[in-house]
Amino acid sequence: MFRKTLTALAALTLACAAQAATYNFSGAFDANPGVAALSGQFSIDDAEVAAGGFDGSFALTALTLNFMGDSYTLGQATDPYVQFETGSLIGPNALFSTTGGGELALQSFFGFSGFTYSIGGSDTLGSLSISAVPEPGTWAMSLAGLAALGAIARRRRQQQQQA
Template sequence: MFNLKTLAFAAALALASQASMAASFNFNGSIDAGGPLPVQAFSGQFSFDETLLSNSGEEFLNLSAWNLLAFGNNYSFDGTDATPRAAFFDGTLLGVEVSYSASTPAVAMISSPFGVADAYLVYRTAAGLDGTGSYTISAVPEPSSWAMSLAGILALGALARRRAIGQQR
């Protein structure tokens, strides 16, 4: 049977594992063949404070880290038309929203109400010609998440060992 100390320890581990703050993501995509610029890859990273999500309805969280590599340019917070943000619906990530109208080409990343699979990058050349590209997003595990998982596994192993030794006596 579990005693009160064991239950309190397990509850503390569960709560600590939920206390992760920064969610970090990588994204990779390519410019589609139909636009005026040649097919090419783009990529980047972004982070936000996931503790600010209510997981209810439409939400937008300002990004705490942002980087986009596209068209030979490194886009960051400098030069954005507005603060880059992540879009959500009921806690589900829909994509990233950011635009650079003063860059050449002008670039924007647009979220989709249907999910990340339909989010896209759009660009406009100086001649006014448009093109698009799709992208995928993958989560980056935080070191604290790995450490907390390892601590939990070690604690469960210690409890199991202690219980096994107690039953042998």
């Protein structure tokens, strides 16, 4: 039974191997760092990035953004891409025209990921924080590990009761 469960979880892990990596991001204005100004998620094609040597700019496969109560998507973005430098993800780049008549620019370069909101001749700067979203295979491996720990604990308890 236990071997069948582990085999099924291993098969699930292989079946769930995704080609896209997904990242969450959030940002706060530099003048008010305690208040979240924007949040969102973007995805990239792992195979394209690996083939490109993990350095340079690569196309986004998905992008959603929430800013000041409005939602924006990849289809509304001008010049969307993600930036890698020396093998590290820096962040997304895209320009949006906001419903309030301003412009929101996600900017990632020289090891920095941030954003600029421009309206009425005033620019406000902010910083982005980026985190990876675990892939389904990672979740499956975590569950398999927890199941194995539970089985070991149960077996030890049974051995102690028999002794």
